Amino acid sequence: MRVNHVNIVVREMQRSLAFYVGLLGFRVTFEAELVGEWIETVTGLPNVSARCVFCQPPGGGTRFELLEYRTPPGVLMPEDSIANTLGLRHVALEVDDLDALCTRLVSAGVEFVSPPALVPFPVAGVRKRLCYLRDPDGALVEIAEYVPESSPVPSS
Numbered sequence: 310m311r312v313n314h315v316n317i318v319v320r321e322m323q324r325s326l327a328f329y330v331g332l333l334g335f336r337v338t339f340e341a342e343l344v345g346e347w348i349e350t351v352t353g354l355p356n357v358s359a360r361c362v363f364c365q366p367p368g369g370g371t372r373f374e375l376l377e378y379r380t381p382p383g384v385l386m387p388e389d390s391i392a393n394t395l396g397l398r399h400v401a402l403e404v405d406d407l408d409a410l411c412t413r414l415v416s417a418g419v420e421f422v423s424p425p426a427l428v429p430f431p432v433a434g435v436r437k438r439l440c441y442l443r444d445p446d447g448a449l450v451e452i453a454e455y456v457p458e459s460s461p462v463p464s465s
Contacts, residue, residue, distance in 0.1 A: 314363065314372040315400050317448055320385070322360050322377040324445045329373060332417055333402070335364040338372060356380055366402060373400070390447035392422070399441065399449035407438050407454035414442065422449070431458040 319325040329335045343359040358379040365372045388394050404410050407425050415421070422441035439453035 312371050314374045316374045316376060317400075317444070318376050318378060318383050318446075319444075320377070320383070320446050322362060322375060325375050325377075326362065326364075328419075328445050329364055329375065332414060332419070334367040335373065336367070337362055337364050339363040343376075354378075354381060368403075385447065387447065390443060390449060392441065392449060399451050401439075401451035401453055404452050404454055407440070407452060410452060411440065419443075425454075434458045436460070 317325075326337070330337060339362070341361045343357070343361050348359070349355055349357050360377045360379065362375045363372045364375065389396075389398075392398060411421075411425060420443045422443065425438050425440045428437040428439070434457060435455050436458055437453055437455050439451055442450050442452065444450055
């Protein structure tokens with residue numbers, strides 16, 4: 310078994326594409342309109358209509374499926390943007406230069422939950438620095454940089 314994709318429901322597709330493709334460098338790999346009995350059956354939503362865009366991180370890996378529900382429209386639940394809310398809570402992206410990406414995202418007005426922080430212990434000989442930010446609809450995104458335990462790590 311392996312992860313095929315992660316689904317993120319978005320309010321405005323163009324705004325989300327500006328974030329995931331424009332700022333984070335993902336590339337669009339597939340687009341479709343989702344309508345008809347099959348999607349009504351899968352979602353349990355009558356008369357559902359949605360725009361679907363798959364995009365993939367710059368280094369490959371698991372695709373993100375962005376879905377914009379036209380009918381019925383989705384509802385934003387602010388508690389879902391809090392780290393300790395039960396259920397699927399964030400996606401994590403590994404980057405080569407955390408500080409450079411953070412600087413670029415701050416300049417673009419992205420909302421951060423925290424500045425980068427160093428995990429105080431190594432795992433399997435690797436140190437990790439990470440921070441949380443929010444996508445345009447409030448979904449939590451972790452960006453993390455991993456370096457060998459013996460390498461110097463910025464103190465954040």
